[in-house]
Amino acid sequence: MKAYPHRHLLGIEELSPEHVQTILDTADGLREVLDRPIKKVPALRGKTVVNLFYEPSTRTRASFEVAEKVLSADSLSITTATSSVQKGETLLDTARNLEAMNPDMIVIRHSSSGAPHFLARHCRSAIVNAGDGAHEHPTQALLDALTLRQKKGRLKGLRVAIVGDLLHSRVMRSNVWLLTKMGADVVLCAPPTLVPPGIEALAPVTHRIDEAVEGADAVMMLRIQRERMTGGFYPSDREYHLRFGLTAARAARAKKDVLILHPGPMNRGVEIASEVADGPYSVILDQVTNGVAVRMAVLYLLLGGSAEAVA
Amino acid sequence: MKERVLLKGGRVVDPSQGIDEPLDVLLDSGVVEALGKASAKGAEVIDVSGLVVCPGFIDLHVHLREPGREDKETIATGTRAAAAGGFTAVCAMPNTEPVNDQAGITRFILDRARAEGAVRVYPIGAITKGSMGEEIAEYGDLREAGCVAVSDDGRPVASARVFRRALEYAKAFDLTVIDHCEEPTLAQGASMNEGPVATLLGLRGNPSAGEAMIVERDVLLADLTGGKVHVAHLSTALGAEAVRRGKARGVRVTAEATPHHMLLTDSLVKESGYDTSTKMNPPLRSESDREALLEALRDGTVDCIATDHAPHAVDDKKCEYDLAAFGIVGLETAVALCLDRLVGAGVVDLPRLVALLSTNPARVLGLPGGTLAPGSPADVTVLDLARKVKVDPARFESRGRNSPFGGWSLKGGPAMTLVGGRVVFTA
Ligand SMILES: [Zn+2]
Numbered sequence: 001m002k003a004y005p006h007r008h009l010l011g012i013e014e015l016s017p018e019h020v021q022t023i024l025d026t027a028d029g030l031r032e033v034l035d036r037p038i039k040k041v042p043a044l045r046g047k048t049v050v051n052l053f054y055e056p057s058t059r060t061r062a063s064f065e066v067a068e069k070v071l072s073a074d075s076l077s078i079t080t081a082t083s084s085v086q087k088g089e090t091l092l093d094t095a096r097n098l099e100a101m102n103p104d105m106i107v108i109r110h111s112s113s114g115a116p117h118f119l120a121r122h123c124r125s126a127i128v129n130a131g132d133g134a135h136e137h138p139t140q141a142l143l144d145a146l147t148l149r150q151k152k153g154r155l156k157g158l159r160v161a162i163v164g165d166l167l168h169s170r171v172m173r174s175n176v177w178l179l180t181k182m183g184a185d186v187v188l189c190a191p192p193t194l195v196p197p198g199i200e201a202l203a204p205v206t207h208r209i210d211e212a213v214e215g216a217d218a219v220m221m222l223r224i225q226r227e228r229m230t231g232g233f234y235p236s237d238r239e240y241h242l243r244f245g246l247t248a249a250r251a252a253r254a255k256k257d258v259l260i261l262h263p264g265p266m267n268r269g270v271e272i273a274s275e276v277a278d279g280p281y282s283v284i285l286d287q288v289t290n291g292v293a294v295r296m297a298v299l300y301l302l303l304g305g306s307a308e309a310v311a
Numbered sequence: 312m313k314e315r316v317l318l319k320g321g322r323v324v325d326p327s328q329g330i331d332e333p334l335d336v337l338l339d340s341g342v343v344e345a346l347g348k349a350s351a352k353g354a355e356v357i358d359v360s361g362l363v364v365c366p367g368f369i370d371l372h373v374h375l376r377e378p379g380r381e382d383k384e385t386i387a388t389g390t391r392a393a394a395a396g397g398f399t400a401v402c403a404m405p406n407t408e409p410v411n412d413q414a415g416i417t418r419f420i421l422d423r424a425r426a427e428g429a430v431r432v433y434p435i436g437a438i439t440k441g442s443m444g445e446e447i448a449e450y451g452d453l454r455e456a457g458c459v460a461v462s463d464d465g466r467p468v469a470s471a472r473v474f475r476r477a478l479e480y481a482k483a484f485d486l487t488v489i490d491h492c493e494e495p496t497l498a499q500g501a502s503m504n505e506g507p508v509a510t511l512l513g514l515r516g517n518p519s520a521g522e523a524m525i526v527e528r529d530v531l532l533a534d535l536t537g538g539k540v541h542v543a544h545l546s547t548a549l550g551a552e553a554v555r556r557g558k559a560r561g562v563r564v565t566a567e568a569t570p571h572h573m574l575l576t577d578s579l580v581k582e583s584g585y586d587t588s589t590k591m592n593p594p595l596r597s598e599s600d601r602e603a604l605l606e607a608l609r610d611g612t613v614d615c616i617a618t619d620h621a622p623h624a625v626d627d628k629k630c631e632y633d634l635a636a637f638g639i640v641g642l643e644t645a646v647a648l649c650l651d652r653l654v655g656a657g658v659v660d661l662p663r664l665v666a667l668l669s670t671n672p673a674r675v676l677g678l679p680g681g682t683l684a685p686g687s688p689a690d691v692t693v694l695d696l697a698r699k700v701k702v703d704p705a706r707f708e709s710r711g712r713n714s715p716f717g718g719w720s721l722k723g724g725p726a727m728t729l730v731g732g733r734v735v736f737t738a
């Protein structure tokens with residue numbers, strides 16, 4: 001049996017714990033390449049990857065591009081301003097034009113949930129979801145897990161609080177799937193207006209951040225997506241910070257060695273106080289390195305790179 | 312074809328007369344001449360032994376798209392789809408381009424239907440001018456031109472004041488007001504049912520309470536005004552309960568339900584991997600809503616089954632889920648689905664299903680037909696309960712291919728459709 005049997009990476013939901021383990025272990029193995037003086041291995045020589053980004057995203061796109069370069073894949077990035085009224089070329093036409101170049105993989109970021117599934121149905125290439133609407137952002141959850149595992153030595157039994165805009169967050173959905181599959185103890189926290197209905201089937205929900213943070217091994221802060229905040233979900237940034245923001249006093253309720261993760265970009269003074277963001281628990285730099293390692297692992301496993309080429 | 316047709320040897324199921332027995336049916340000059348022993352002299356004899364002969368099926372909720380969106384459907388293709396699906400008449404929703412809010416447009420539709428229609432077309436006029444929800448349309452003119460009801464379907468009438476005026480004014484012309492019940496601010500931006508499935512898929516949800524509160528409002532306003540309201544495509548348990556209570560109080564309210572809301576749930580959006588043929592409005596609801604709808608069908612809260620046939624061009628559906636058009640085609644699958652999954656599954660018996668598809672819709676809008684009583688229009692749907700049907704959207708008469716039922720194997724389906732005594736479809 002193949003260690004990783006899927007053709008695409010569309011979400012964490014459909015992965016078994018063993019497959020998550022395989023990706024994380026592969027990423028651990030590949031990370032060492034990033035410390036070499038010459039950061040390049042021929043594992044994916046001759047493979048072509050297209051990064052198709054319909055939403056601006058400096059860090060995710062850069063992370064994929066670096067991973068592709070390190071593994072010697074030929075890659076091409078296309079960033080298109082997203083269009084909700086479907087003016088101009090359709091997603092399908094764009095994908096079909098790209099396929100004429102015979103890529104082995106398309107990495108897609110799109111504001112519509114399910115856009116990667118749509119491509120998977122209509123394209124020949126392997127599809128990697130780099131974030132779709134409010135659905136999933138699997139490589140973000142994998143890199144968060146890799147970071148946690150690195151710092152804590154395990155995922156099982158860790159108490160992880162996920163705090164912030166749960167409603168619009170694909171990072172939350174991927175992380176809840178991943179962490180609960182791997183045996184972590186997850187608690188979700190948001191004002192009731194930002195809790196998607198039924199999410200409590202996956203993890204308990206509280207509206208009190210003090211409760212959520214209490215005794216946590218890690219706190220994942222979610223960005224308040226102000227561009228989506230047209231519905232009046234909370235009265236003011238001021239009140240949000242006061243009632244639901246992560247302040248130093250609140251962070252102190254967590255375990256002494258708590259890790260604070262944020263997928264960025266941060267709204268300082270809203271969901272997170274600057275003193276916490278810049279404090280000693282931050283692992284943002286590790287997240288960047290791990291992001292590249294995880295994406296290398298995903299490319300490698302999906303494109304069937306040869307193990308000898310990495311050694 | 313002869314003017315006299317004898318349908319010989321069939322089982323006649325006509326709930327309007329409480330008939331379910333083997334009888335011959337003689338049609339002459341466009342009307343039903345006689346049931347039972349009749350002289351076949353001078354008549355073309357059609358052998359329907361082993362088949363079920365019913366009053367022609369009437370679909371109260373169809374989008375024919377003409378005028379304006381002939382790329383999606385035309386009166387010709389839509390009525391051919393109706394004939395192939397066992398329907399002898401369809402009511403055409405007014406959300407065409409332009410909206411059917413004036414007698415001239417109604418007359419255009421009827422002219423086209425006379426020239427190219429395979430089945431009868433009953434136009435529905437708009438509740439408000441342009442279906443903008445602001446000023447009521449000219450119901451007198453619309454009625455005179457041939458409209459059988461008014462509706463702003465596709466969208467609700469948001470203003471309670473405007474809806475009240477519509478119910479009141481429509482009384483002068485004995486028009487039923489058909490509402491697409493949805494509280495617009497709650498449904499904004501939604502592409503599926505609100506609930507755990509939408510949460511996992513990251514799609515914005517349309518809550519069932521949004522339907523129910525407008526059904527409640529409409530029932531209250533029908534009570535207040537004495538007007539007649541018909542709830543289009545009822546999809547929720549709460550909405551069904553509101554209709555049930557209204558009926559118990561004697562309010563003039565009726566309701567329809569679609570096969571897809573009775574047979575599918577929102578979990579299909581997930582199982583299909585965001586297949587846009589699962590996207591319609593109202594959306595597929597939860598399993599408990601579906602069960603409540605079946606109960607409402609059994610206890611008479613739901614008066615009739617309608618398809619909400621909503622054809623779209625391929626490009627309108629072959630795109631991202633949240634950008635895809637709402638709606639699915641239904642004319643060519645409804646009868647087979649109902650025979651297999653409602654009658655075959657024991658939800659309702661055959662006479663009840665025939666009532667839901669013919670007698671009741673005729674009664675709801677006061678249309679001719681819905682009965683095989685002598686003197687009524689010779690509109691007949693013949694069913695073959697043993698026919699094996701494999702749903703293949705590529706072979707639809709409709710221009711729309713957007714069906715979530717592609718590939719389904721069903722038992723039972725329409726065998727023949729006669730309109731005004733003329734055979735318009737044979738399986
Ligand atoms: Zn509607």
